Amino acid sequence: MFLTPCDAASRVAERSPRLVAPADILCGGIRTVSLAAQLACCAFVAGGVLLPSAVHAQSDVSLPAVTVTADTAGPEELPGTFAGNQVANGARLGALGNLDVMDAPFNVTSYTAELIKNQAARTIGDVLANDPGVRFTTSSGHAYENFRIRGFDVGQNDLAINGMYGLMPIGHTPVEMFERVEVLKGPSALFSGMSPSGAVGGMVNLVPKRADDEPLSRVSLDYQSDS
CATH class of the missing domain: 2.170.130.10 (TonB-dependent receptor, plug domain)
Incomplete structure (x- = not known):
């Protein structure tokens, strides 16, 4: 059975809750489309492009507070000495x-x-x-x-x-x-x-x-x- 790009998009949309836009919106409700439109639908299906939806909308997340502490850098210590300290x-x-x-x-x-x-x-x-x-x-x-x-x-x-x-x-x-x-x-x-x-x-x-x-x-x- 041969499926046009729009038919393929419709089937993917029906089986995947990720795609909230039906194929009619994607393909404009046109069953006979130009080659450029078909290629665009194929790229959409193959690439798995997701349209913005409420499912994927992320709520605000509050990160825990981070406390940064540091000590004051003192003068660099001099190298040690040999026996006799000279x-x-x-x-x-x-x-x-x-x-x-x-x-x-x-x-x-x-x-x-x-x-x-x-x-x-x-x-x-x-x-x-x-x-x-x-x-x-x-x-x-x-x-x-x-x-x-x-x-x-x-x-x-x-x-x-x-x-x-x-x-x-x-x-x-x-x-x-x-x-x-x-x-x-x-x-x-x-x-x-x-x-x-x-x-x-x-x-x-x-x-x-x-x-x-x-x-x-x-x-x-x-x-x-x-x-």
Whole structure:
């Protein structure tokens, strides 16, 4: 038995409560229709298109209340230290965040505030004197502290604070305000951007101290000899 598209639509409408419109509405009550109309009816039946109806009308649904809580993000913790607390076992490497020295893609040494206190270091130059890969190009009495890392010149402007250049004073930089002095050897533009002088030997990143929950007052004494 051969069924026209409109007959097929009528049978589907009779057997399915989903179709609320009879085939006469769909096909306009015309039994002899054009090819385009027949194809449209076939597409309707084959695709299972549903006309809006009260059966499918959705009532309003009240969702349960959702409570969102969060804690205030505190400062990122610094990497730990090796025995003696003078050298850290990790450093901050830009987008990589805190990374262990064993996992770092290049050589990095991070000197701590404990070393600065034990050696009574006054400037960044006093701290960098501990690194065998750093050589100074200016004398101790010079107005600037310029040095070389792996044989390449690194100027005073190439010192960064938390990865940002241009924040350091020109001249000798005191170390009382820093928690870590990180020496990164090798090209480091991927992590800290290009330094002002374009140094390729490495860079020095300074991590400032943060205020603790409890007030702190500290006094230290030292002396110098002219002989």
